[in-house]
Amino acid sequence: MPGVSGDEIIKTTHKRNFIQLGGARPNNPLAYAGQNGQYMAITGVGAPELGGVDPIRVQDPRRPGRYRIVGRSLSPADLASATLTLKERRGSVPKQLSKINCAFNAYEVTGSCKDLSDFLSGWTDYVLIYAGALVTDKNLGDRSPFDTDDPIEDELSLVLNDIYPVGALSFGDNAGPQVDREVMDVVYGSVIQCGDCGVPDDGTQRIYGITRPSGAASPGLPAEVVYSLDGGATWNEASITGIAINEVALSLDVVGDKLVIVSRDAGPAGGYYWAQLSTLGVPGAFTKVTTGFVAGKYPNDLYVASPREVYFCGDGGYIYKTTDVTVGVTPSNAGVATTDHLIRISGQDETIVAVGASMAIVKTVNRGATWAVTGTAPVAQSSASAIAVLGQLRFWVGTLSGRVFYTINGGDTWVEKTFNGSGSGVVRDIVFATDDVGYFSHDTTTPTARIFATWNGGADWTLAGPRVLNLPTFNRATRIAAPRDVDNGVAANNLAVGGLSGGGTDGVLLLGVAAVL
DSSP states (O other), rough: OOOSSSSSSEEOOOOOOOOEETOOOOOOOOEBBBTTOOOOEEEEOOSSSSEEEEEEEOOTTSSOOEEEEEEEEEOOOOEEEEEEEEOTTTOOOOOGGOOOOEEEEEEEEEEEOOOOTTTTTTTTSSEEEEEEEEEEEOOOOSSOOOOOOOEEEEEEEESSEEEEEEEEEEEESSGGGGGGGEEEEEOOOOOOSSSSSSEEEEEEEEEEEEOOOOOTTSSSOOOOOOEETTTTTTTTEEETTTTTTOOEEEEEEETTTTEEEEETTSSSOOOEEEEEOTTTOEEEEEEOTTTTOOOOEEEEEEEEEETTTTEEEEEEEEEEESTTTTOEEEEESSSSOOSSOEEEEEEEEEEEEEEEEOOOOOEEETSSSSEEESSOSSOOSEEEEEEEEEESSSSEEEETTEEEEEEEEEEEEEOOOOOOTSSSEEEEEEEEEESSEEEEEEEEEEOOOEEEEETTTSSSSSSSTTTEEEOOOOOOOEEEEEOOOSOOHHHHHHHEEEEEEEEESEEEEEEOOOOOO
């Protein structure tokens, strides 16, 4: 009989803990439990998914005095909770003896045969994120008993914003023969459906990409949409009604039940195309819209605040807005804040930021009522090529010179986040799937595309396993996307990558997925 050679079941010996005081922020370092901080254990974890499920009963018309269930009433879940037990280390004043007023994050790494003190690569299975922990009560225990020599333990009762895992993203070339040209942009559809009103979807099943036209190739082929309705298992192609062979479609997004594609070549002022999505997610015929765009102030990118609030950034510092994509746009900022070309735009809640040439960074904190440049810009020698907005004060910017910067004060000051290869190549895109989990795409001067990942708010980044696995060799990751309006666990464990193949002509559309069994 063969001997036991390993563990198939996760045990507590496979786990170590980290803590990040102040929460998932790029300026908040990690403390490794027992080495950089108190020894800790996380116990009594509760993660409710529903607050309650109650039957909706009505009188049964066929049976007097009887009732039948016609539905269920669901109430929101309570916050997740846990107990953090800390053993006091000698040589300093334990932090938990003072007030812990701010939220913090705890991380539980899981694995075997690894250095579990290595937060980035010292795990094999997953990292569990305890996000936004607040201390509601402290039990400092028996401090000075008469006749024992037990270690002093302090118990902190926590409520948390969420508890969710981060796993190993394994990449594969999913679109195959449907992608024969560079993928200029890629997005997930944002439909969550349990199956009552359509095909079951956790927010990862609908994926849309837009390709570059074939240019001078014979015969010339216009830009087209490639899409999947089953999470990348199969792919389809859709033509863009009326688009010219030489039109370069730069970006796309889902606006409610419509797919919108931005083209700066749609006319003398540029414009966009929109198509109705069927209940299954299939795009119908496209309609071109140029109304409201100003000649020479071509649109380059779009940000969807809601189905009735969409912003487009463009040349000459122009920012357009529409409340109905079937009608057209009006200028929200007619090049007043800056006249530099604005290339990318992103936002969250009331805050929207557009970036572009000469490191122009323009923001609004009141949903476009007023726009202004940020107090400072990271560098003047380059242009911004990527932007991610995490709130009114936190932005991340990537540059054409291959550098990454962040601000935690709305752009008054900036900090450069260096990485392996920073200062060369190009940072193409930055995306945060959750407050904790983010990515940026960078290509070297070779060129070779690379994906960097963080799961502690940008304090640490990695492009290697176990987080990033099997990324094939190709030229550039033009755009990346994470699922939106989904559970954090789904958003953190799925990534779409669109770009240019290693041959320089073919396209790639990759899906990185962490297996959930």
